[in-house]
Amino acid sequence: MSELPKGMIQTVCGPIDPANLGSTLCHEHLYHEIDGKPFHPRPPNSIHEKLNSSSINAENLWWTTFHPYSHRDNLNYRDREIMNIITDEMKFLKLNGGDSVVEVTTFGKSLPELKAMSVKSGVNIIAGAGFYVESAMPSHVVQYTTEQIYNEIQSDLLVGVNGIKCGVIGEIASDWPINPFERRALVASAQVQHELGVPVILHPGRNPDAPTEIMRIFLESGGKADKTVMSHLDRTLNDEELLEFARIGCLSEFDLFGSECSYYELSDAFDMPNDATRIRRLKLLIDNGFGHRITISHDIHTKHRLMKYGGHGFSHIHMNVVPKMKMRGYSDQHITDILVNNPKQWLTLVKMDKLKTSKNGISFRDTDVLMNTTGANVENVLGIKKTTLLVKLNKSESIRLSIDWIHNLIFYNFNDKIIAFNLTQPLYGYIVVNEMIFNSILDLCVNPLDSQLFWSVSDNSFNRRGKIMRASEDGSNQTLLIDTDIKEPITLAIDLVIKRLYWIDRALFQIYSIDFNGNDLKSIHKSHQLFKLSFYMIVFHDDIYWSNYYHSSILKMNKFGLNNTQISYLVRTETGSDIESIRIIDPYLQPYSTNRCLHSKCSHLCLPMSDRQYHCVCPQINFNTHLYPNIDCVDKLNERLRATQRSLPQFKPIEFEMINSETYRLINSNPLISTDMSVGMDSQNPNFDHQTDNSYK
Structure with missing residues (x-):
């Protein structure tokens, strides 16, 4: 095409x-083949049948003007003469x-x-x-x-x-x-x-x-x-x-x-x-x-309105x-x-809006609003007093974020890479994952309890082959979880309670889930119109929430496919607004665990590993100097000096003009998209009293 x-x-x-x-x-009609089928006029008196069946002429035009959909010849709008x-x-x-x-x-x-x-x-x-x-x-x-x-x-x-x-x-x-x-x-x-x-x-x-x-x-x-x-x-x-x-x-x-x-x-x-x-x-x-x-x-669509038959015509x-x-x-x-x-x-044919990086809470293109899981506006209840701009990226790079709240780490994707940095010292970045150049990382999520990182990938081939991967948070121990019956896993969400991953495959129009080892694949629900243009999802208690551009909505369904796969429209935005991300802030989603990096004495960046160790890594990106870091750093594994430093892949660092050390505000020379991060927690359990809409089942 x-x-x-x-x-x-x-x-x-x-x-x-x-x-x-x-x-x-x-709004005009120049040709049609309708022949009166969809029109249901009041039946005229039978004594006027001759007026209905004869061709339009000066003698019956008065009748046709009042009964345009009863006069059969008036609806003939396709022969060569017409x-x-x-x-x-x-x-x-x-x-x-x-x-x-x-x-x-x-x-x-x-x-x-x-x-x-x-x-x-x-x-x-x-x-x-x-x-x-x-x-x-x-x-x-x-x-x-x-x-x-x-x-x-x-x-x-x-x-x-x-x-x-x-x-x-x-x-x-x-x-x-x-x-x-x-x-x-x-x-x-x-x-x-x-x-x-x-x-x-x-x-x-x-x-x-x-x-x-x-x-x-x-x-x-x-x-x-x-x-x-x-x-x-x-x-x-x-x-x-x-x-x-x-x-x-x-x-x-x-x-x-x-x-x-x-x-x-x-x-x-x-x-x-x-x-x-x-x-x-x-x-x-x-x-x-x-x-x-x-x-x-x-809206001319009958003969009697044409000039030839005594009508007003298109002029x-x-x-x-x-x-x-x-x-x-x-x-x-x-x-x-x-x-x-x-x-x-x-x-005029236009290019529709591109996806943008979302901000904290639920993002409506130009407006950021925090809501609870019933859709009620709970803006300002988190007591957020400070918003810190950490990274600005090019508009063409639609990034995804995942936060390790235990070890104060942020992971985000940049093209075919996943980069990690510490929230309290975001000067240095480390490339955790470096996919092949023809692969695109679509989404990622982190399991801080077990120091696991998951990410979804789709290649750029015509047939769109996808996969989901798992590794430690330092990028080691990379494991393929699934690469069959998967094409474009655009979203990825984690359930820490039952230890399962969920994703929406935008090419197959389905929600799937597997366990953390890649086993027990389940298809939850399939729908072209609900999943064709989905962008973000999250699992909370027994439900899956996801944003959908077609409906400008946040939708919700049972994560096990129960309740006859009942779909609820939790939030519908105003005209022209797109929901770009969902963040539910609740203790249920952020359970407490030990910070293994707390006493690590790493000189720059500590990344926990899934075997209960941690990895002191040397940064590959210095947001302050623009250059590949030239610093005194030793790559250590669990505080024991390794014999050789880790081989670092070649990567052009992200360049920034300056850094404000007080607020860690990184300012790009060409700032187009920002990711604003703020940290808060709502101690109230969400109330699930909401309206249900089954019209798109």
């Missing part, structure tokens, strides 16, 4: 510079100032037809990928899993048909209430958007609660509000509801311009507004600060609505934002 052209807009004729998008209609008519309308749109159209058909589209229209008319066409309401889909499609939906949407974006690719996801449609297939489509769309940075457009059911509920599902699944349009709000929400919904942060779309008939055949609960009302209500959004979050269109907004907006107090900038700038921001 090819990659998406980041920073560009993907049309059916290929990528274009966003500066060339121009004035854009963000394609020629719509192509002519695209040419007319171009003459009247329209430059681009977002074609959101997800119920029988034809990418070759759309490309032909674009070439003939000169209008940019951005095609939509995805699925419409369940009732419009073939029976076999309704049975698709979330993963199958995800793969099909991704294929439309990256592969396409004969090289013709979609550039937007949607319209992703839902009835009310939302049924399981439509929910899966929402989740899959959010996941694809999270991974590829593509725009999404959503279609709500005909109920005022529908837009908010759809966005809740979408955002919890990893979607991004500022790259998402909610359609049809002019027929769904009143003024108060509209302003409340706009605060979610997605783009609000009024896309039924030209529909001047208050009679709405698909729902007796709505009186369809006219254009004057739409213009007034959009001005309400602008006056309340949401002018940068508005898109508009006509109505440019010819009639824009002049009316200016009469009602819209500035030129307001109109440019609605038709040009907002669509450009929405449709």
